[in-house]
Structures are given as structure tokens and as C-alpha cells.
Amino acid sequence: MLNIQNIVYFYDKKNTVLNNVSFNLNKGELLTIAGPNGSGKTTLIKLIVDLLKIQEGSISINKTFHDNPSVKKEIIYLSSEDFLPDFLTGKEYIEMICDFYETPLDKEKLSRLVEYYSLDSKLDQLIESYSHGMRKKIQLVSAFMINNKIIIIDETLNGIDVEAKEATKLLFEQYKRRGGSIIMCTHDLELVEEIGYRVLLINNGVIYIDDLIENILKTGSNLTNVFKGLIDYEGMKNEIEKYF
Numbered sequence: 001m002l003n004i005q006n007i008v009y010f011y012d013k014k015n016t017v018l019n020n021v022s023f024n025l026n027k028g029e030l031l032t033i034a035g036p037n038g039s040g041k042t043t044l045i046k047l048i049v050d051l052l053k054i055q056e057g058s059i060s061i062n063k064t065f066h067d068n069p070s071v072k073k074e075i076i077y078l079s080s081e082d083f084l085p086d087f088l089t090g091k092e093y094i095e096m097i098c099d100f101y102e103t104p105l106d107k108e109k110l111s112r113l114v115e116y117y118s119l120d121s122k123l124d125q126l127i128e129s130y131s132h133g134m135r136k137k138i139q140l141v142s143a144f145m146i147n148n149k150i151i152i153i154d155e156t157l158n159g160i161d162v163e164a165k166e167a168t169k170l171l172f173e174q175y176k177r178r179g180g181s182i183i184m185c186t187h188d189l190e191l192v193e194e195i196g197y198r199v200l201l202i203n204n205g206v207i208y209i210d211d212l213i214e215n216i217l218k219t220g221s222n223l224t225n226v227f228k229g230l231i232d233y234e235g236m237k238n239e240i241e242k243y244f
């Protein structure tokens with residue numbers, strides 16, 4: 001469905017942020033992207049959603065180049081930043097998203113979703129008054145309101161409460177069952193192990209692991225231990241015990 005081929009990206013010529021990154025996202029798949037701070041996860045996502053222009057390589061969705069306007073409507077991107085129109089109410093925002101994605105507003109669906117995310121009493125309030133978690137939640141509601149093929153989530157599940165997280169996990173399952181695909185960037189490795197099907201671990205702009213979670217867990221290890229290998233955990237531990 002989504003095909004990423006040999007992506008190389010740099011903000012300045014001295015530092016390559018992504019180096020020959022290639023992978024496919026299949027229909028009905030939930031792919032989690034994890035990696036240390038600054039490893040290139042957000043840059044990769046911004047390239048996929050065409051917020052950054054490709055310098056080398058290609059990105060296509062169902063064989064159509066990703067900057068084609070019709071293909072762009074296949075993706076909804078939930079950014080890690082709270083870039084939401086503060087001057088709209090939550091309901092107006094949902095209406096705007098449905099309009100953009102050419103999906104009729106399903107009032108029944110909306111009332112169920114806002115209940116799961118405890119936003120029912122807030123829907124007519126300006127987004128300006130929303131807390132950090134509520135901003136994440138309204139983005140998740142918008143993603144589940146529309147008929148598109150790929151949801152890309154950058155850290156949006158961080159900062160939402162347990163009920164919202166559980167609702168999101170169940171909604172993800174249904175979304176996949178209907179043939180939708182999800183990319184989720186997160187630092188929450190426990191969440192990755194719990195709901196992720198496949199993980200892409202990026203380090204210094206290079207794909208370090210692209211594997212099914214069950215294959216990693218089968219080796220008797222877990223993602224936290226894999227991460228510790230990336231950061232020289234033993235070296236850091238020895239130093240901290242010696243100097244602090």
C-alpha cells in the first residue's frame with residue numbers, strides 16, 4: 001500500500017538525518033516506529049505526508065506518487081505538535097476534517113466517539129480552551145470519523161488517559177479489520193509490545209530493526225533490552241554508579 005524507497009534526507013549537508021530508508025506498509029497493518037530522540041522518526045513521517053520535500057528516493061501509495069492530491073486524502077496525519085485551529089470549537093474542527101476528506105458527518109458515530117474520549121461536554125467549546133490531552137483526543141476522534149486508508153500518528157497516544165488509550169486500541173483493531181493501515185511513532189515501548197504488530201526501530205537515520213514484535217519477543221528479549229543495546233546501557237550504568 002505505502003512504499004518507501006531509498007529515502008535519504010538532510011536539513012544541512014553535513015548531517016544526513018535519514019540514510020537509505022526503505023520499507024513497505026501493508027493493508028491492514030499497524031507499524032510502530034520507535035527510536036531514540038533525534039533518530040529521524042518525525043522527519044520520516046513529514047516526508048511521507050509531504051510536509052518535507054523528498055531529496056532522494058521515492059514514496060508512493062498504491063503506486064501513485066505521494067504528493068498527488070488524490071492520494072493525500074488517503075492519509076490523515078496526527079502531529080505530535082498541537083497545531084490545531086484554536087478559533088474553532090471541537091465540533092467545527094471535526095466538521096472541517098470531514099469536509100476535507102469528503103466524508104458525510106455521521107452524528108451517531110461522532111456522539112459515540114466523543115463519549116469514549118470524554119469530550120461530549122467539550123465539543124461546543126473552543127479548542128483554545130482544550131488541555132494537551134484533549135487536543136490529542138479530538139485529533140483521534142477526527143481520524144476515526146473519516147473514510148481514509150492510512151492513519152499516521154506521531155506521539156499522539158502519549159498524554160491521553162487510560163480510558164482513551166483503551167478505546168484507541170479497540171478502534172485500531174476495527175480500523176485494521178476494515179483494511180486500514182496505521183503508522184504509530186512512539187517512545188512507549190510497552191505500548192508497542194502490547195498493540196504493535198510490526199516494529200521499525202530507527203537509529204541515527206538508519207533502519208536498525210524491521211521485524212514482527214512476536215519475533216523479537218520469541219528470542220527471550222524485549223524492546224527495552226534492544227534499545228539498551230543501542231545506547232550502550234552498561235557503559236552508562238557503570239559511569240553513573242562511579243560518578244554520582
Ligand SMILES: Nc1ncnc2c1ncn2[C@@H]1O[C@H](COP(=O)(O)OP(=O)(O)OP(=O)(O)O)[C@@H](O)[C@H]1O
Nearest residue numbers: 011012017035036037038039040041042043044187
Ligand atoms: N527543521 C529542522 N532543521 C534542522 N534540523 C532538524 C530540523 N528538524 C529536525 N532536525 C534534526 O533532524 C534530526 C532528526 O529529528 P527528528 O525530529 O526527525 O527526530 P525524532 O526521531 O522524531 O526525535 P524525537 O524522538 O525527539 O521526536 C535531529 O538531529 C534534529 O535536530
